[in-house]
Amino acid sequence: MTERSLGGWLEYLEQLHPVAIDMGLERCREVAARLGLTRPARQVVTVTGTNGKGSTCAFIARMLAGQGKAVGVYSSPHLLRYNERVRLNDADATDEALCEAFEAVEQARGTVSLTYFEMGTLAAFWLFEREALDAVVLEVGLGGRLDAVNLVDADVAVVTNIGLDHAEWLGTTRESVAFEKAGIFRPTKPAVCGDFDPPASLLESASRSAVPLFVRGRDFDLIKEAGRWHWRGHAADGRSLELLDLQMLSLPLDNAALALQAVALLEPSWQPEQLVEALQDTRVTGRLDRRTICWRGVELTIMLDVGHNPHAADYLAGQLLQKLASGRRLAVFGLLADKDLLGVIDALKTVFDTWAVAPLATPRSRTADDLSAALMERGEAVTICSGISEALQQQCELARTGDEIVVFGSFYCVAEALAWLDQHASNGGHAFGR
Numbered sequence: 001m002t003e004r005s006l007g008g009w010l011e012y013l014e015q016l017h018p019v020a021i022d023m024g025l026e027r028c029r030e031v032a033a034r035l036g037l038t039r040p041a042r043q044v045v046t047v048t049g050t051n052g053k054g055s056t057c058a059f060i061a062r063m064l065a066g067q068g069k070a071v072g073v074y075s076s077p078h079l080l081r082y083n084e085r086v087r088l089n090d091a092d093a094t095d096e097a098l099c100e101a102f103e104a105v106e107q108a109r110g111t112v113s114l115t116y117f118e119m120g121t122l123a124a125f126w127l128f129e130r131e132a133l134d135a136v137v138l139e140v141g142l143g144g145r146l147d148a149v150n151l152v153d154a155d156v157a158v159v160t161n162i163g164l165d166h167a168e169w170l171g172t173t174r175e176s177v178a179f180e181k182a183g184i185f186r187p188t189k190p191a192v193c194g195d196f197d198p199p200a201s202l203l204e205s206a207s208r209s210a211v212p213l214f215v216r217g218r219d220f221d222l223i224k225e226a227g228r229w230h231w232r233g234h235a236a237d238g239r240s241l242e243l244l245d246l247q248m249l250s251l252p253l254d255n256a257a258l259a260l261q262a263v264a265l266l267e268p269s270w271q272p273e274q275l276v277e278a279l280q281d282t283r284v285t286g287r288l289d290r291r292t293i294c295w296r297g298v299e300l301t302i303m304l305d306v307g308h309n310p311h312a313a314d315y316l317a318g319q320l321l322q323k324l325a326s327g328r329r330l331a332v333f334g335l336l337a338d339k340d341l342l343g344v345i346d347a348l349k350t351v352f353d354t355w356a357v358a359p360l361a362t363p364r365s366r367t368a369d370d371l372s373a374a375l376m377e378r379g380e381a382v383t384i385c386s387g388i389s390e391a392l393q394q395q396c397e398l399a400r401t402g403d404e405i406v407v408f409g410s411f412y413c414v415a416e417a418l419a420w421l422d423q424h425a426s427n428g429g430h431a432f433g434r
Contacts, residue, residue, distance in 0.1 A: 006095040009102045010082055010116075017115040023146035028118050032125070032151055034108040040128035041072060041136040044152050045262055048140035048181045049160025049194070051312045052258075055251040056160055056194075057137045058284045059259035065090060066278035067267065069134035074124040074149070076117065076141050079286050079306075079415045086124045088131055093124075101126045117141050121148040135266075143170050145183020156262050157184045157191040157211075160255065162199060163311040164340075178202035185211045190236060190265045192220075194258040220261040222246070222253060229253060233261045235270070243272050249279055251288060252315065286414040288319060293424065295396045302392075304417055305408040308335060310343030316408060317348050327402030328353040330395040334388055334413040337366045341374055344409070349375075352406070354398070355382040356391035360412040388416040 004012065045060055047053050057075055065071045070089055078084040083092035093101075101123035105114075114122070121141075128136050138149045144159075162178045170177045178198065182205035185191050190212045193202065198215060206213040214220055220233030231243040241264055249256055256279050264270065283289075289304040307316045320329065331352040335341055357371040368384045375382045385391035388407070395405045407417040 004099060004102075006082065006098055009099055013102070013116045013119050016119065017113050021117075021142065022115050023143070025146060025148070025151060027112050027114060028122060028148045028151055031105065031109045031112055031114065031122055034110075035104065035122065035126060037122070037125050037129060040125045040138075040152060041133040043069075043135040043266060044138065044154050045135070045156045045158060045266065046138045046140065046144075046149060046152065046154035046184045047158040047160065048144040048147075048184055049158070050163035050177070051307070051309065051315070052160040052194070052252060052255045053139050054306075055282075055284050055287050056158060056255040056259050056262075057139050058282050059251070059256050059279060060158075060262055061087075061090075061135075061137045062282045063259065063263045063275055063278040064135050064137075064266075066274050067269070067271070070131070072124075072128045072131065072133045072136040073139075074121070074128075074136065075139040076120070077411050079411060079418060082120075084285075085120060086127060088127070088133075093127060097127055098123065118148045121151075125152070140181075140184065143177075143180040143183070145180045147183075150184055153186045153189070154184055155189060156265050157186065157189065158258060158262050159184075159191065159193045159195065159198075159202065160258060161195045161311065162202070163309065174199045175201045179205065182206065185209055187211065190214065192258060192261045192265070194254060214261050214265070216254075216257065220257065220264075222257045231257055231260055233257075233264050235268070236265045241270055243275060246276065247280065250283060250290075252319075256282075286411070286418070288316075291421065293396075293421065295399070295424075298399070298401055300396060300399050300401075301404045302417075302421070303404060303406045303408075304414045305406070306411050306414050307408055308339050308344070308410050310340055310347055313344040313347035313408075316406075317351050320351055320406065327400060327404065330399055330403060330405045331355040332388060332391045332395055332405060332407040332413070332417065333357050333371060333409045334360045334368075334391075335366045335371065335409045336360065336362070336364050336412070338364065339366070339410075341366060341370065345374055345378065345380075349378050349380060353381065354395075355380055356385050356395050357382055358385040358388050358391040360388065360410055361416060362412055365412070388413050389420045392417050392420055 061073045073087040086093035105122045140147045179201040182202045187209040192214045194216045196217045229246040286306045329352045359365045
């Protein structure tokens with residue numbers, strides 16, 4: 001047996017397959033059969049979509065755990081540690097457990113070549129099945145139909161929304177994207193869609209497979225009455241359900257509404273107080289994640305958000321503008337080269353008083369010069385920095401009491417900012433919760 005640390009395994013996995021993304025299920029299915037994998041848990045929820053997958057998964061997992069279930073969550077990418085991708089009963093998988101799982105997959109695969117993501121997915125399934133969980137929530141990595149997560153038949157399939165992203169693999173129209181995402185549907189098993197206007201390809205996929213499809217605005221919704229939010233939806237048997245007086249949460253209410261409908265289809269019991277408590281307790285690092293730090297004697301607010309496409313940027317702008325700032329808003333921004341730069345900054349122009357832009361720590365990064373040029377063309381005030389850490393420190397130096405610094409644009413961007421915040425705290429600074 002090969003003795004490797006988790007870091008050693010991850011380095012090995014990065015070199016295992018000739019390309020990082022290789023869509024298709026045949027290789028994974030063959031190795032899963034050799035491992036004897038059957039089903040990672042008694043109940044399975046699979047979540048895909050252009051935005052909001054992470055928070056929707058977190059809401060679903062927290063509500064199921066609140067009903068006394070043993071729950072696993074598989075998500076990607078991670079921010080600081082690979083362990084974040086595999087969670088067992090609200091705790092990250094240990095290095096030892098992941099190494100054991102990778103070793104099991106490695107022994108089973110033989111000469112079958114697997115990508116980094118495929119190895120990680122099979123390792124997660126192996127761990128989940130060994131833990132004899134009641135439920136797992138699986139986040140699709142890319143698309144749906146040909147994603148490794150789709151090896152497993154979902155009891156409830158969730159599509160958060162449908163926008164344009166990853167055009168190289170999913171196509172350049174909403175219809176093509178929706179077709180790929182509908183690939184997680186299973187005949188006669190219910191599905192939930194948070195898009196108010198699902199493309200015809202998704203509706204046709206559901207109809208063709210006799211999938212009971214619950215669509216936002218038609219079968220479930222959030223309604224604001226007298227200044228309070230109420231959720232209304234349906235149980236699997238057709239009963240009408242309500243959750244009254246849903247308070248503002250730390251994560252998007254839209255994703256909470258979607259998660260509620262998914263849980264309603266999975267669970268026969270309906271316990272409103274317990275569900276509201278679970279929703280209020282749900283947190284996801286790096287998603288509308290507000291923190292307060294003490295910087296040179298000044299208390300500053302920092303928001304971190306991994307939004308990296310126009311849809312996510314538009315939502316972030318709405319959240320920022322909804323909350324009146326007592327001071328200025330200062331941006332820290334980095335983006336990958338394959339993302340829609342103009343779409344992102346057009347959604348957020350005029351929101352910030354100043355931008356600090358920087359390249360990300362990956363060859364896939366867009367250059368700071370590109371970011372700066374696009375922003376300056378739109379009349380935005382911008383400074384170029386050598387890295388995200390420098391950009392964040394610069395904005396902290398510039399900020400005054402009442403100002404808010406917003407770090408966004410990529411998982412790489414938020415990850416570097418989180419590492420900087422941890423370093424700041426360890427050097428005698430103060431970070432005060434979310």
